[in-house]
C-alpha cells in the first residue's frame with residue numbers, strides 16, 4: 400500500500416501490466432502475491448482495472464481488519480482525554496471543542512483526537528517542508544537534556560499528570576518541530592512514560608537524520624508503546640531510503656504517511672500550503688488551486704495546552720479551520736510564560752479559570768458561531784454548519800431566543816432580561832443558553848486581538 404500510494408512509477412507499471420502484476424511487484428522488491436491484494440486495489444481510489452476473483456484474499460482481509468482496528472484505536476485515544484472526575488471544567492471545555500470541531504472542520508474532523516497537551520522540545524524545525532501546515536520557523540536549537548532541564552521537564556510533566564490524571568497520557572512531544580531535531584528526544588520520552596505510564600506517540604519527517612536515535616525510539620515503542628508512530632515520507636526517493644534503512648519488522652509499528660508530490664493525499668489549507676494557494680490564485684492557476692480546495696481544514700489536533708520547553712511558553716489552543724485570523728488552523732486563547740513547575744501549574748490554572756467557562760459569559764455579546772447559518776421556524780430554529788444541521792426547540796419564552804442570538808447585539812444577561820417573564824422562565828432561558836453553549840453552537844472567539852499581540856501572563 401505504501402508503494403502504491405507513494406510511487407507513481409509503480410502505479411503506472413501496474414496499470415500497464417494488469418494481466419501480470421506479479422512481474423511488476425517483483426521488480427519493485429515486493430514479495431507478496433499481488434493477486435492476494437486485489438480487493439484493496441479495486442477498492443482504492445487509485446482505480447485499477449483488475450477483474451474480480453472468488454478467492455478469499457487473506458492478505459486483503461488482514462489489511463481491512465488492521466485498518467478497522469486503527470480507527471477503533473483512534474476513538475479510544477479521543478476517549479482517553481476525558482477528565483470528568485479529575486478536572487471537570489477542562490473536561491467540559493474540551494467536549495465543547497470536540498462538538499464544535501465535528502461541526503466545522505469538514506473531513507478533517509474524524510481524524511482529530513483532541514490530545515490535551517503537546518510539548519515542543521526544540522525551537523523551529525530543520526526539515527522545512529514546503530507544505531508545512533504549521534509554518535514551522537527555521538530551526539533555532541533544541542532543549543538539552545541537562546540537569547536543570549531534566550528537573551524542569553519532570554516537574555512540568557508531573558504537574559500535568561497531577562492536574563489532568565490519565566488524560567495526560569494523550570500528550571506528545573512535537574508540534575511545529577521535528578522530534579529528531581533533539582538528539583535526547585528518547586530520554587525525554589522515557590521520562591514521560593515513567594511519570595504518566597504512557598509512551599508518547601512520535602511523528603517525524605526525519606527518520607533518517609539520526610538512525611540510531613530513530614531505532615531507540617522504535618525500541619521504546621516495542622517495549623512500552625501503545626500508539627502507532629508515523630514517518631512523514633516526503634518523496635518517492637525518501638520512501639526508497641526508508642525502506643532500505645528499516646526492515647518490514649521494524650516498520651510494523653510505524654505508519655508511513657505519503658506526503659510527496661506523487662502521493663494522492665490532500666494537504667490541509669493552513670500554514671505554508673495556504674500561502675501557496677494564495678500565490679497560485681494570484682497567478683490564476685485555478686486548476687492547481689482546485690486540487691488544494693478540498694475539505695481538509697486543519698492539521699492541528701490539540702484541545703488543551705501547547706508547551707515550548709525551550710522558550711518556557713504555555714498556550715491554550717484548539718483546532719479551527721485555517722483562516723486569515725488563524726492561518727495555522729488553531730486558535731490561541733491565551734498564553735503564559737513559566738520558569739518552574741509551580742509557574743507552569745499556575746499558568747494552566749489561570750487559563751482554565753479564565754477561558755473554560757461553564758456558561759456563556761453574562762457580560763459579553765452572545766451570538767451563534769460565525770460559520771452557522773440561522774433559519775427561523777415556528778417555535779424552533781435551524782442552524783446549518785459545514786457538516787450538519789441542528790434543529791433547536793425555541794419555546795421557552797413568548798419571543799424567539801434564537802432570533803435574539805442571531806442578531807448578536809445583546810449580552811447573555813441582557814437577553815435573559817429581555818425575554819424572561821418570571822423566575823421560571825429565567826431558569827428555562829438560561830438552561831437553553833447553556834445547552835447551546837455546551838453543544839458548541841455559541842461563538843467563543845469574540846476577542847479580535849491579533850494573535851501576534853496576545854498578552855503573556
Ligand code: SF4
Pocket residue numbers: 524525526527528530531532533534535574575576577603604
Ligand atoms: S511539516 Fe513537520 S517536519 Fe515539516 S517543516 Fe513542518 S514541523 Fe517540520
